[in-house]
Amino acid sequence: MTTLTTAPLAPLLARLFDEADAASPASLPEVREMSADERTRLMQSKTDYLDLYTRMKDLPLPVSRETGALLYMLARSSGARTIVEFGTSFGISTLHLAAALRDNGGGRLITSEFEPSKITRARANLAAGGLDDLVEIREGDALQTLGADLPEAIDLVLLDGAKALYPEILDRLETNLRPGALIVADNADYSPDYLARVRSVAAGYLSVPFAEDVELSMRLG
Ligand SMILES: C[S@@+](CC[C@H](N)C(=O)[O-])C[C@H]1O[C@@H](n2cnc3c(N)ncnc32)[C@H](O)[C@@H]1O
Numbered sequence: 564m565t566t567l568t569t570a571p572l573a574p575l576l577a578r579l580f581d582e583a584d585a586a587s588p589a590s591l592p593e594v595r596e597m598s599a600d601e602r603t604r605l606m607q608s609k610t611d612y613l614d615l616y617t618r619m620k621d622l623p624l625p626v627s628r629e630t631g632a633l634l635y636m637l638a639r640s641s642g643a644r645t646i647v648e649f650g651t652s653f654g655i656s657t658l659h660l661a662a663a664l665r666d667n668g669g670g671r672l673i674t675s676e677f678e679p680s681k682i683t684r685a686r687a688n689l690a691a692g693g694l695d696d697l698v699e700i701r702e703g704d705a706l707q708t709l710g711a712d713l714p715e716a717i718d719l720v721l722l723d724g725a726k727a728l729y730p731e732i733l734d735r736l737e738t739n740l741r742p743g744a745l746i747v748a749d750n751a752d753y754s755p756d757y758l759a760r761v762r763s764v765a766a767g768y769l770s771v772p773f774a775e776d777v778e779l780s781m782r783l784g
Pocket residue numbers: 612616617623624625626649650651652653654655656657675676677678681703704705706723724725728
């Protein structure tokens with residue numbers, strides 16, 4: 564049996580995903596009434612992300628159930644011990660990644676979030692899942708918090724914060740990616756610059772779109 568599929572984590576994740584289903588972005592009038600163009604503009608903005616995510620601060624915005632399972636599988640099967648995550652929110656993806664670390668025999672997960680109320684919720688969820696000892700939450704803008712004091716060899720990265728910042732976050736992590744490191748980027752379609760970079764062997768990556776929402780990339784070594 565695994566940490567992901569047994570109590571306390573399995574029922575906790577089932578509840579958190581059910582709650583997330585009931586609190587989609589469309590449940591917020593200002594998001595529901597936004598035009599598709601305005602939504603795309605905000606998602607692609609390198610400056611308005613704080614405003615956008617502050618408006619959505621009470622929403623969990625998690626990866627899909629399938630992507631959550633994929634994160635666990637990739638981290639578990641690659642034997643990851645060192646993971647970095649951009650965008651914690653309520654900690655649903657973090658719980659999947661930390662579960663894999665637990666089943667790999669331990670490790671370190673550094674995650675980043677700028678909304679204090681979300682960090683409080685993520686901490687509570689990680690404690691309820693019995694995984695808080697594996698996770699360091701860095702509070703503040705990830706452009707700063709992931710800019711220093713990183714592990715020397717990162718095994719796996721999840722990019723799931725402001726989409727427009729994926730290239731800048733990759734800049735901060737790149738020299739610490741071990742050869743063969745995996746990078747999962749959720750909804751990377753909003754960041755064409757990022758996709759062009761990770762789809763370039765010359766830039767040092769192999770990359771494929773995976774399932775509906777994910778770009779799965781590997782650092783060449
Ligand atoms: C899509 S949600 C993350 C969901 C989470 N990965 C999960 O699956 O449970 C994105 C989160 O990133 C945070 N965020 C966005 N840009 C950020 C930045 N520059 N620094 C830190 N956090 C950021 C937002 O506040 C939001 O909570």
